[in-house]
Amino acid sequence: MSFQSRLAAVAVALWLVPQVLWAAEPLKIAFVDTGNTGRSLMAETLAPSLATGLPRPVVFISRGLDVDPFDEAPEANARQLMTDRGFDVAQHRAQQLSARDLAHADLVLTMTAGHADKIRAQFPDAKVLVLPLALYATGVAEPIPDAWGKPMEAYRSVLAQLDRFLPLAIARAAKEISPRD
Numbered sequence: 001m002s003f004q005s006r007l008a009a010v011a012v013a014l015w016l017v018p019q020v021l022w023a024a025e026p027l028k029i030a031f032v033d034t035g036n037t038g039r040s041l042m043a044e045t046l047a048p049s050l051a052t053g054l055p056r057p058v059v060f061i062s063r064g065l066d067v068d069p070f071d072e073a074p075e076a077n078a079r080q081l082m083t084d085r086g087f088d089v090a091q092h093r094a095q096q097l098s099a100r101d102l103a104h105a106d107l108v109l110t111m112t113a114g115h116a117d118k119i120r121a122q123f124p125d126a127k128v129l130v131l132p133l134a135l136y137a138t139g140v141a142e143p144i145p146d147a148w149g150k151p152m153e154a155y156r157s158v159l160a161q162l163d164r165f166l167p168l169a170i171a172r173a174a175k176e177i178s179p180r181d
């Protein structure tokens with residue numbers, strides 16, 4: 001093998017190593033709402049099936065901004081809708097958003113602009129992109145309202161919004177967001 005051939009092989013290898021490492025590092029997306037028992041839980045549950053076939057792995061978590069330690073189980077209507085889709089979320093327990101979550105996430109998608117504002121105010125040093133899900137997915141600010149305590153129809157409406165926004169947001173994030181250091 002000539003010197004030029006070896007040099008070209010080394011150059012290709014040096015170019016490929018970061019590409020392979022980038023592709024192997026999963027994209028980390030956090031969904032955030034108020035209590036982590038409804039909207040964000042449903043988003044986290046639905047998202048992995050939407051991420052199959054993407055050019056890089058994507059992992060998801062969900063968190064709440066005001067988790068009630070006496071009410072950590074999934075909301076009954078959210079649990080029923082997920083069961084109807086073939087998912088068992090009965091073991092889920094709500095978790096409070098932490099600085100550690102933000103330090104590891106590549107993207108935080110909230111259910112409302114108010115959630116995003118609260119995260120930015122509570123964690124001003126966070127270096128992660130925090131945006132409402134609908135805004136990130138479509139460019140249009142459309143809150144995903146809290147269905148807690150409301151009839152099943154309110155939960156179906158939330159699910160319809162998640163069905164619209166999640167595929168767009170996940171595809172966009174997988175294409176545009178680089179893993180953080």
